[in-house]
Amino acid sequence: QQPVLFSLMNSSEAAVKKFLPKSNLSRVIIRDNLSAQRIYxxxxxxxxxxxxxxxxxxxxxxxxxMTDQLRKLGRWRRESMIIQQYLDSIRLYKVHFKLQRNKKSQPP
Structure with a gap:
């Protein structure tokens, strides 16, 4: 009798039983393999x-x-715009003040 190669993955339990001897040991091995396969x-x-x-x-x-980073970026942009407007107003005031001082110092 030639040895028969089989895989439990590719065959059913009934087909495997047909090739093995009818002993309790073979049934125990088959059940153990099947339960191990189910657990796996x-x-x-x-x-x-x-x-x-x-x-x-x-x-x-x-x-x-990403949403938090975009939210932070938007907040920083708004805050920087407010600060930028404040700095621009200070620059305008300084330029305006210098022009008025120059007008007063020059004779007409």
Missing amino acids: EMEIRASDKTKRKMSHLYDHLKKKF
């Missing part, structure tokens, strides 16, 4: 679910970070 699949599903959750969390945090 459950762990893989849990791992995939965790990966998806972490991916969504990463995307959310990235979007929140």
